[in-house]
Amino acid sequence: MSQGLKKLIFNLCDAPGTSGQEPVDVAARELRKYAEVRIDHNNNVIGELGNPDSHYHIMLDAHLDQIGFIITSVDEKGFLRFAPVGGLDRRVMAGSPVTVFGKEPVTGIVCCMPPHLSDGGEDKALPFDKMALDVGLTGEAAKERIPLGSRGILYSQPQELLNNRLSVGALDDRCGVAALLRTAEILSGEKPDARVTVLFSAQEETGGSGVTTAAYQIYPQEAIMVDVSFAKQPGVASVTAAELGKGPMIGVSPALNPKVTELLFETAKKEKIPYQTEVMGGATGTNADEAAVAKGGVACGLVSIPQRNMHTPAEIISLDDVENTARLLASYIMDRGCRRD
Incomplete structure (x- = not known):
């Protein structure tokens, strides 16, 4: 799977698209392998999969735009x-x-x-x-x-580093997009008893207007945002950063729903999926901040992929963290679709 995931990430990062000009055709083509897809007038790519009649509706989001x-x-x-x-x-x-x-x-x-x-x-x-x-x-x-x-x-040149790591520009947040595509692939074989909406949102880097309008129209019970966060490297305080390759970062913040957060921890422990904890004292700086207050409110969780050199043409991630993010989300959805709470 790692070679296929690597190719997917590099293909996504190779498609240029700053805020408002996201590469929607590339993302939609990949998502159509697993879902019914539409593109709204704000450049959000929206896919529907799973059981449309389920009592449980969850939205997964990763932003599609890049800096420029x-x-x-x-x-x-x-x-x-x-x-x-x-x-x-x-x-x-x-x-x-x-x-x-x-x-x-x-x-x-x-x-x-x-x-x-x-x-x-x-x-x-x-x-x-x-x-x-x-x-x-x-x-x-x-x-x-x-x-x-x-x-x-x-300009950015894709590089495959040692220890299953990749370097290229636009990994923020195309690696999150890849994680959700991998999640959709896993779920397509599992057939969850849940309604799942996958959102590749526009304009996150310029304020989050894409997820604001998309979350309003989709209005799920829950939403989990997948973005990148800081990995340890020289000059980055260890207490605020995670290790590359040691698993996705589950966010803990007053802006996030505590039940969703706790269930993410429970899922990771039950499935023996490696994870790390990211604690924030207020807003998360991600699309979760906008989605949480959409319409009547959405219960939001946050899962982040550790990254070095953020907002440069040589961002670095671990493929293992992307795969484990997908495993965590797929397991969470399979479990939540069976619950009635």
């Missing part, structure tokens, strides 16, 4: 100015290759001041409004080929 940028102006020399779409990390920008999706994809480089001319300021990350992209075009040609409002992403 939007072109705001083109000067007479052909340099492009841009603004971030989502939490782009400006520390990794200088000298980085990018792809700009104008009338056709164009490769560019984020301009970088040579250290010889920087007067010791090369360690300072410029604000985005001071950065520019060089795509090798004159001003006239750039304006013709790259309309204002064109989107772009940092």
Whole structure:
């Protein structure tokens, strides 16, 4: 399964899609293998599987958008100015290759001041409004080929690391999307007595408007969000981070439903699925915060995949954590579909 899961993750990450321009066709094609699928006018991909007449209705969510940028102006020399779409990390920008999706994809480089001319300021990350992209075009040609409002992403090369780990951009949250596709695959063989709605939501990186409208229209009894969270690495406090490869992180927060959270722990223990605990003092910073207050309220849980180098073109995850996330969710749903509480 790991090779198939690896290929799925790389294929999802290879499909560019910043907030509002998510790769819905790619995601919908994969989900249609297991579910009836529709795409709403907010770019949410929604799939229905399981027993539509069940007393129990659960929504699983992973956001489909990735961070990137939007072109705001083109000067007479052909340099492009841009603004971030989502939490782009400006520390990794200088000298980085990018792809700009104008009338056709164009490769560019984020301009970088040579250290010889920087007067010791090369360690300072410029604000985005001071950065520019060089795509090798004159001003006239750039304006013709790259309309204002064109989107772009940092260039990323997929890498398979040792110890069953992967590195590529957009793992936040395409690895969550892959986990839900794997969950749907498991459930297709188990035939749960539950109504399951799988949501690949839009615009999480720019505020969560996709899940806000989708959760309102779907309005399940419960929802479990799958996102990424921080893995241990130099400079990241151990008390706030998890180990790669040691299992998904079950969220504990005042913003989450305590019953759903406890049942996630119970399922992991019963099925001997490795897990870790992530404790938050308030909001989770994920789609759970929006879904929980949809309509009359939705009981939400959170499962996160540990990740290093978040919001960079070299994010790192463990395939084992993605597979165990899917196992946890599938087991949870099979068990909850049999309950009457």
